[in-house]
Amino acid sequence: MLRCSIEGVPGDSEAVDGRSPGRRPRGHGAATGLADSRLVKAFYSDHFVLPLPAGHRFPMHKYSLLRDRVQQQLPAVELLEAPAAQDGELALAHDPVYVRAVAEGLLSAAQQREIGFPWSPAMAERARRSVGATIAAARVALREGVSAQLAGGTHHAYAGKGSGFCVFNDVAVAARLMQAEWHRRGHGAMLRVLVIDLDVHQGNGTASIFARDDSVYTLSLHGARNFPFRKEPSDLDVDLPDGCGDEAYLAALDTALERVWAAHAQGLPGLVFFVAGADPHEDDRLGRLKLSLKGLAERDRRVLQACHDRGIPVAVSMAGGYGHDIQRTVDVHHHTLAECLRYWQAWPQRRPGPLMEQSGP
Numbered sequence: 001m002l003r004c005s006i007e008g009v010p011g012d013s014e015a016v017d018g019r020s021p022g023r024r025p026r027g028h029g030a031a032t033g034l035a036d037s038r039l040v041k042a043f044y045s046d047h048f049v050l051p052l053p054a055g056h057r058f059p060m061h062k063y064s065l066l067r068d069r070v071q072q073q074l075p076a077v078e079l080l081e082a083p084a085a086q087d088g089e090l091a092l093a094h095d096p097v098y099v100r101a102v103a104e105g106l107l108s109a110a111q112q113r114e115i116g117f118p119w120s121p122a123m124a125e126r127a128r129r130s131v132g133a134t135i136a137a138a139r140v141a142l143r144e145g146v147s148a149q150l151a152g153g154t155h156h157a158y159a160g161k162g163s164g165f166c167v168f169n170d171v172a173v174a175a176r177l178m179q180a181e182w183h184r185r186g187h188g189a190m191l192r193v194l195v196i197d198l199d200v201h202q203g204n205g206t207a208s209i210f211a212r213d214d215s216v217y218t219l220s221l222h223g224a225r226n227f228p229f230r231k232e233p234s235d236l237d238v239d240l241p242d243g244c245g246d247e248a249y250l251a252a253l254d255t256a257l258e259r260v261w262a263a264h265a266q267g268l269p270g271l272v273f274f275v276a277g278a279d280p281h282e283d284d285r286l287g288r289l290k291l292s293l294k295g296l297a298e299r300d301r302r303v304l305q306a307c308h309d310r311g312i313p314v315a316v317s318m319a320g321g322y323g324h325d326i327q328r329t330v331d332v333h334h335h336t337l338a339e340c341l342r343y344w345q346a347w348p349q350r351r352p353g354p355l356m357e358q359s360g361p
């Protein structure tokens with residue numbers, strides 16, 4: 001039985017089409033330049049297209065398909081153009097020499113091969129926008145409980161190099177920037193961050209960047225035999241066997257989340273980054289796992305419910321997804337965004353937790 005009832009969260013029927021009472025169809029943020037406070041915000045950057053050679057296996061088209069789907073079927077999601085991350089922001093998690101190499105086209109042939117994309121000005125701009133989208137989503141999440149971006153989850157990028165279709169590490173940059181902004185606003189205590197990385201590939205870059213940083217806890221559930229073949233230790237890693245299906249996956253997720261909360265017995269994180277990869281899906285070309293669409297929707301519900309129960313804001317990145325049929329991948333991401341909408345709708349009805357009392361509107 002994969003469905004669960006959620007106290008304080010609207011039911012599926014009104015959430016998935018977004019036509020809950022009191023919400024009107026959204027305007028388009030990029031066109032108006034104005035955000036609508038009644039709609040859940042999601043940031044996109046798919047119009048910054050990276051030119052790739054014919055036959056390249058990266059599914060660039062996925063992102064515009066997803067935005068089209070959201071525009072058509074989730075009218076209570078407000079789509080906003082991602083801002084570009086600045087050099088100083090990127091340098092919070094990256095070596096400034098590497099940031100400059102990406103910006104100015106100084107990457108070596110070997111560095112470009114490891115990333116998997118040829119350098120171009122558009123490649124550099126797209127990478128900045130992808131990080132900017134996660135930064136924007138994190139800022140909104142701290143105010144409104146939940147926000148998302150339609151790409152990102154570039155967790156294979158290390159401080160000094162890119163890898164596996166990841167140029168910059170969006171979550172690492174956004175986590176460090178949110179901590180800095182939190183401190184600047186005069187909060188005494190450090191903003192603790194939790195990364196819940198459920199992309200099928202291990203979050204090696206993120207684990208490496210935060211390896212000696214106790215303020216950021218990293219959890220990664222991933223295929224044991226999948227890329228990257230040299231994994232970096234997260235605070236908690238869960239290796240899953242090839243062919244893992246819904247039941248075993250969800251049981252592993254429950255156990256992992258219990259361990260995460262136990263590790264935070266002295267104080268909960270103030271912000272969660274949820275890397276909601278679609279590549280554990282059974283149709284994925286690269287995933288090697290066997291999760292159904294329903295199982296992945298339940299995964300998303302369990303993560304968002306766990307954060308909702310504890311009053312922790314969540315910024316969601318879509319991360320990987322390489323379906324034989326790319327529409328199946330878009331289905332998974334679309335369901336993730338529908339879940340984000342449901343939990344965002346529920347957030348203001350909750351008693352504000354200490355975090356929201358401190359952060360204000």
Ligand SMILES: [Zn+2]
Nearest residue numbers: 199200201320
């Ligand atoms: Zn992946």
